Amino acid sequence: xxxxxxxxxxxxxxxxxxxxxxxxxxxxxxxxxxxxxxxxxxxxxxxxxxxxxxxxxxxxxxxxxxxxxxxxxxxxxxxxxxxxxxxxxxxxxxxxxxxxxxxxxxxxxxxxxxxxxxxxxxxxxxxxxxxxxxxxxxxxxxxxxxxxxxxxxxxxxxxxxxxxxxxxx
Amino acid sequence: xxxxxxxxxxxxxxxxxxxxxxxxxxxxxxxxxxxxxxxxxxxxxxxxxxxxxxxxxxxxxxxxxxxxxxxxxxxxxxxxxxxxxxxxxxxxxxxxxxxxxxxxxxxxxxxxxxxxxxxxxxxxxxxxxxxxxxxxxxxxxxxxxxxxxxxxxxxxxxxxxxxxxxxxxxxxxxxxxxxxxxxxxxxxxxxxxxxxxxxxxxxxxxxxxxxxxxxxxxxxxxxxxxxxxxxxxxxxxxxxxxxxxxxxxxxxxxxxxxxxxxxxxxxxxxxxxxxxxxxxxxxxxxxxxxxxxxxxxxxxxxxxxxxxxxxxxxxxxxxxxxxxxxxxxxxxxxxxxxxxxxxxxxxxxxxxxxxxxxxxxxxxxxxxxxxx
Ligand code: SF4
Numbered sequence: 001x002x003x004x005x006x007x008x009x010x011x012x013x014x015x016x017x018x019x020x021x022x023x024x025x026x027x028x029x030x031x032x033x034x035x036x037x038x039x040x041x042x043x044x045x046x047x048x049x050x051x052x053x054x055x056x057x058x059x060x061x062x063x064x065x066x067x068x069x070x071x072x073x074x075x076x077x078x079x080x081x082x083x084x085x086x087x088x089x090x091x092x093x094x095x096x097x098x099x100x101x102x103x104x105x106x107x108x109x110x111x112x113x114x115x116x117x118x119x120x121x122x123x124x125x126x127x128x129x130x131x132x133x134x135x136x137x138x139x140x141x142x143x144x145x146x147x148x149x150x151x152x153x154x155x156x157x158x159x160x161x162x163x164x165x166x167x168x169x
Numbered sequence: 170x171x172x173x174x175x176x177x178x179x180x181x182x183x184x185x186x187x188x189x190x191x192x193x194x195x196x197x198x199x200x201x202x203x204x205x206x207x208x209x210x211x212x213x214x215x216x217x218x219x220x221x222x223x224x225x226x227x228x229x230x231x232x233x234x235x236x237x238x239x240x241x242x243x244x245x246x247x248x249x250x251x252x253x254x255x256x257x258x259x260x261x262x263x264x265x266x267x268x269x270x271x272x273x274x275x276x277x278x279x280x281x282x283x284x285x286x287x288x289x290x291x292x293x294x295x296x297x298x299x300x301x302x303x304x305x306x307x308x309x310x311x312x313x314x315x316x317x318x319x320x321x322x323x324x325x326x327x328x329x330x331x332x333x334x335x336x337x338x339x340x341x342x343x344x345x346x347x348x349x350x351x352x353x354x355x356x357x358x359x360x361x362x363x364x365x366x367x368x369x370x371x372x373x374x375x376x377x378x379x380x381x382x383x384x385x386x387x388x389x390x391x392x393x394x395x396x397x398x399x400x401x402x403x404x405x406x407x408x409x410x411x412x413x414x415x416x417x418x419x420x421x422x423x424x425x426x427x428x429x430x431x432x433x434x435x436x437x438x439x440x441x442x443x444x445x446x447x448x449x450x451x452x453x454x455x456x457x458x459x460x461x462x463x464x465x466x467x468x469x470x471x472x473x474x475x476x477x478x479x480x481x482x483x484x485x486x487x488x489x490x491x492x493x494x495x496x497x498x499x500x501x502x503x504x505x506x507x508x509x510x511x512x513x514x515x516x517x518x519x520x521x522x523x524x525x526x527x528x529x530x531x532x533x534x535x536x537x538x539x540x541x
Contacts, residue, residue: 040187044214044537045239047191048283049320052309055302069187087192087213090184116232120224121217142320 025163032075032101033159036152039074040067041094044081046108046142053145063152071097076155078148079134082110082117083125095132103159105151106134109141116141175201180522184213188291188526191536195513195525202521207514211540218541222500227253227467228327230500235321237502238538240283243276243312244480246325249500251406252476252487253327256469264457265329266408271342271450272315272324274443278349279308280481281436288433288530289360292369297360304352311341328463334454342451346444353440361437370433371424374516374528378427384515385508388483389439390532393419393432400479412449414442429531436533468495482506482533502541506534 038060042050054060054067068074071094083091095104106128109115114126128134135158138151183194192213198206218237222230234249235242247269254261286301309319314335316324324331360366376386378394391398399416401409417438419431469491477486483505492498509532517528 039185041185043192044216045236045320048239051283052302052306052319056299057303057306067187071185082214082216084213084215086215087184090192090213094185116236117216117221120221122220123215123217144319 025165028164029160029162032162033156035064036076036103036155036159037068037074038065038076038078039071039094039098040069041077042080043083043087044110046080046110049142049145050078050080050107050148053148058145058149060149060152063149063156065152071095072099074098075101076103076105076152078105078107079111079128080107082115082121083128083131084123085125086123088125088128088131091128092131101162103135103155104128104132105155106137107148107151108143109139112137112139177205182525189529190287190534193510193529193534193536193539195529197522197525199522204517204520204522204525207517207525209510209513211510211536214536214540216537216541218502219500222497224496226495227469227497230497231326232321232323234502235323236537237504237541238480238482238485238506238535239320240535241276241280241481242321243272243324244280244478245485246323247273247407248476248478248480248485249487250325250327251478252474252489253467253469255476256472256474256489256491257327257464257467259328259462259464261328261462262457262459263408263455265459265462267450267454268330268334268459269325270407270409270412271447271454272312272330274446274450275308275311275342275345277443277481278440279305281440282308284436284481284530284533285356285360285433288527288533289366291526291530292366294360294363294366297356300352300356300359304349307345307348311338311345314338314341326463327467329459329461333459339451339454342447346448346451349444350441353437357437361434367423367430369524370429370527370531373424373429373520373524374531375425376427376432376512376516380515381427381512384512386483386512387505387508388479388481389432389435390483390509390512392416393435393531394427395419395421395431400477400484404477406476406478409446412446414445417442429527432531432533466495468493477503480505482535482538483509485538502538504538504541506532506536507539510534510539 106112111128117124136151136155138147140147178199180197180199183189184192194210196208221233231246234245238245282301282305286298290298316322376394378396381391381394395418397416397418417435419426423430471493473490475488477484486503488501490499
């Protein structure tokens with residue numbers, strides 16, 4: 001039972017029938033993290049590494065991550081490359097169009113902080129986190145596909161620990 | 170029946186669109202399904218290359234050249250390095266020339282593989298894309314053992330290359346050439362001579378040779394129209410005149426000369442020619458020290474130079490002005506993809522809206538180089 005293994009702890013199964021009991025959080029998180037549909041949205045050089053990761057050698061599909069061309073069908077946006085000032089408003093708009101829950105992965109130095117264009121890039125946004133909230137940062141210029149995969153796994157870990165209940169403060 | 174009149178409609182395509190190869194926005198003026206005009210809007214990836222070149226020293230500019238055309242980094246730094254060497258009057262050792270040419274040709278194959286794969290992907294053929302990328306991965310492996318990076322190498326330095334080739338380099342390259350020849354045949358069976366692919370690309374986006382020349386097109390876009398012009402032959406640089414290879418041109422095999430299929434097919438033929446060059450060069454690499462001609466301090470005397478090389482996209486020129494300091498006064502890049510993109514309005518008028526992705530794919534633009 002693959003599903004049961006993935007839900008791991010606190011799952012109860014009854015002997016007859018297909019009834020299992022688990023918490024709503026666990027079920028939702030499991031569903032979300034196993035099919036993170038990514039928006040196919042490339043910005044610059046890092047996008048080529050993203051394409052290479054999605055193609056045959058590194059095969060992103062095995063993580064349940066497939067590219068979707070529309071923001072309205074995607075869960076994750078990978079900011080793969082340099083965000084220029086002209087593009088920044090468009091990136092923000094794309095992010096706003098995505099349905100909740102949505103996650104942002106910042107791939108490469110450029111979208112983390114401006115990267116090689118940090119000092120003299122008069123037209124480069126110094127970090128995409130100035131316009132949208134970022135969940136996971138991946139360093140590198142460009143990050144290797146392995147690094148991107150690790151970033152995605154970190155994001156899955158993050159989703160695993162979410163809760164729909166409001167925390168009592 | 171009287172002609173039905175339709176309202177003119179303006180359709181925006183991009184900047185986020187899977188088929189615009191990056192962040193390009195096209196403003197399509199449509200009459201029903203027919204394209205009346207296309208206006209490309211660029212500047213979404215303007216990364217201030219020229220400003221950086223002014224602020225950096227000569228060797229520090231090389232990584233920014235890499236990032237201009239990120240699919241063919243080696244070819245970009247190649248042109249820049251030769252330009253600065255000419256400005257300073259440096260003679261590079263024979264060994265360096267051979268290594269550079271082999272790397273540049275491998276890069277050409279890798280770049281064309283992406284162009285071909287994404288051209289197919291855009292019009293719906295997913296499998297060839299995966300085939301192309303697995304082959305490209307093999308080339309990247311060779312690059313990785315040589316210079317440690319997969320995409321942006323900073324390998325070609327002014328006066329040399331950053332490090333010597335590893336011991337098993339020659340064997341790896343030979344293995345690759347042997348492995349890749351039959352793969353081109355597979356690719357042709359899968360995509361090039363596929364009925365659907367031909368239907369989607371032949372007779373579409375026809376670019377007449379005179380229009381191409383007037384617009385300053387170069388590379389496979391120009392050669393697809395039947396013009397035999399390649400800087401490696403017509404204005405030889407480095408050691409390209411030592412090798413025996415052909416310049417393939419479009420012949421209108423499946424439709425009209427200069428259609429999307431011709432431009433596509435020129436890239437396939439060019440990969441074979443690149444393999445030929447690699448084969449001739451790989452066994453003749455002379456001994457030597459690759460770092461012997463690298464200057465300690467790059468400080469050309471006052472002067473200016475324009476130097477052009479043939480990258481996978483066409484004629485890439487660097488215009489460098491030196492004022493005698495360690496920083497260039499000005500570096501201007503003449504980008505081939507920019508000129509090729511400027512043709513899009515002329516060649517897509519009268520095409521259907523679905524053809525525009527085939528046309529963009531066949532022009533093989535890289536936005537990093539257009540916007541710089
Ligand atoms: S981080 Fe490096 S590789 Fe990525 S987009 Fe920026 S310059 Fe290109």
